[in-house]
Amino acid sequence: MDYRNKKVLVIGLARSGKAAIRVLAKLGAIIFLSEKKQINEEDRAFLEGLNVEIMGQEMEVFEKDYDLVIKNPGVPPVSPIVKKLEERKIKIITEIELAFDVAKPQHYIAITGTNGKTTTTTIMYELLKTAFKDKAHVGGNIGTPLCELLLDHNLMEEEGHYISLEISNHQLVDIDLFRPQIATIINLTPDHLETMGSLDAYYRSKVQVYRNMKDDDIFIYNADDEVLKEYTDRYPINCRIQSFSLIRNDTYSYIKDGYIFVNNEKIIPLDIIHLVGKHNWQNIIIAVTAAKALGISNEDIYKTIDAFKGVEHRIEFVKEISGVKFYNDSKGTNTDATIIALNAFDKGVILLVGGYEKGLDMSEMRKHLGCVKKIIGFGVAGRRIAGDLCDDPIIVTTLDEAVNEAVKIAQSGDVVLLSPTTSSFDQYSGYEERGRHFKQIVNSL
Secondary structure: OOOOOOEEEEEOOHHHHHHHHHHHHHHOOEEEEEOOOOOOHHHHHHHHHOOOEEEOOOHHHHHOOOOEEEEOOOOOOOOHHHHHHHHOOOOEEOHHHHHHHHOOOOEEEEEEOOOOHHHHHHHHHHHHHHHHHHHEEEEEOOOOOHHHHHHHOOOOOOOOOEEEEEOOHHHHOOOOOOOOOEEEEOOOOOOOHHHHOOHHHHHHHHHHHHOOOOOOOEEEEEOOOHHHHHHHHHOOOOOEEEEEOOOOOOOOEEEEOOEEEEOOEEEEEHHHOOOOOOHHHHHHHHHHHHHHHOOOOHHHHHHHHHHOOOOOOOOEEEEEEOOEEEEEOOOOOOHHHHHHHHOOOOOOEEEEEOOOOOOOOOOOHHHHOOOEEEEEEOOOOHHHHHHHHOOOOEEOOOHHHHHHHHHHHOOOOOEEEEOOOOOOOOOOOOHHHHHHHHHHHHHOO
């Protein structure tokens, strides 16, 4: 698309909105911003310097004429403003689509799924960095918008960079041309019902990641996931498939005799993996399979995996006090993520749950509480979630109170695990702030 003099509406500022605006300004677009929050002086000066017209989110804003809309992924697809734009047949994309459209050809490794995205994306980036040095980048839903990478690394003029890209379902909803060289859907479990409208809509959004892939592009397929099989049967994959399994040996990548194999080649031993929980074998086997497809050597793979110690907020060890270990799993924002965290421990878990009410069903999670000694609920949804999980939870209001209650009952050998099962927006700006607050509380004990 030629963006010069096109009227483009950006919905939502935040980091991705600012990055998109910077790219649009460079392309000569006429830019409008719709933002419901108060804009600080620094951001206002930035916007005015680029002649951006600032508007609110009253419905009349979305009744004006635009050539294109770039939507912040935080704006739900089911929101009235999105529905209004769709009714008017105005094209809506995200900043990832914008960046892909205007960048030179790059090597995109797109990672989505319900759980494990950030860990897998980070491992993938570490492998790329080992092999390709300053031509390796990481971004997307993990923190740095693709438009920001585009500008910071001159991707509109240079080609051949390697980008490990975490993509959420909200970013995939508005995919048009985006085509990764390698992609995966790690797993599919219930999440985001409150913003997607239905579980089917959520799962359908995920399969958009391979919609435009073809020829020698590679989709890394989880052969252990029955829901994924259902959706890939409904929406066929039109590129090369490299399957993996943690329980079978008839796939392209698999585990056997304490090693990860790719295409029947022994690559790395499991005993160099330092992350807690077998679910991390899944994250690593995906990244290793992609690395081999990109020609990264076994030596570089071994060195990188051996050095990798984990991702902040994902079953992150914080501290041991009098024999009690504290783990920060603030990124456990759905029931499946918390189940994965619980499966990493055998016994003595004091589980801290609660936060924003997403309405997720706790019935499946109740089957995985064998290691749990006590459940403590906090936040807006704490009482409902903890009450759905057990008959005698401890209910408090804040995370500080939850940690204090845990300390009172914890004994040597126990684990205090923050894995909330839901998002944090009742009391925090995001799971990162919640996780850092938890670590601050623990480190002050």
